[in-house]
Amino acid sequence: MNGAEVGCLTACDVFNTDQYCCRGQWGSRATCIPTRWPVDYAAIFKKAEPAAYSYVYDDQSSVYTCSGGCDYRITFGVSP
Numbered sequence: 001m002n003g004a005e006v007g008c009l010t011a012c013d014v015f016n017t018d019q020y021c022c023r024g025q026w027g028s029r030a031t032c033i034p035t036r037w038p039v040d041y042a043a044i045f046k047k048a049e050p051a052a053y054s055y056v057y058d059d060q061s062s063v064y065t066c067s068g069g070c071d072y073r074i075t076f077g078v079s080p
Contacts, residue, residue: 010055011041022056029057 018024022032034042
């Protein structure tokens with residue numbers, strides 16, 4: 001945007017509550033359900049950016065997943 005930085009903060013970053021941060025009693029995939037949040041900020045964010053990661057358990061539409069066994073290694077900071 002004309003050289004300006006644009007970014008977003010998650011609901012967890014902004015409100016820092018157990019519910020929005022998926023911790024405490026909301027700390028599992030089964031209990032951290034954005035549609036049960038006071039405001040479903042994950043849905044709002046997904047509408048604007050469908051491929052972005054919008055909350056901690058947003059795996060199925062935002063990151064690469066593999067079924068079965070995965071066998072790969074990612075290494076940072078290694079020079080040839």
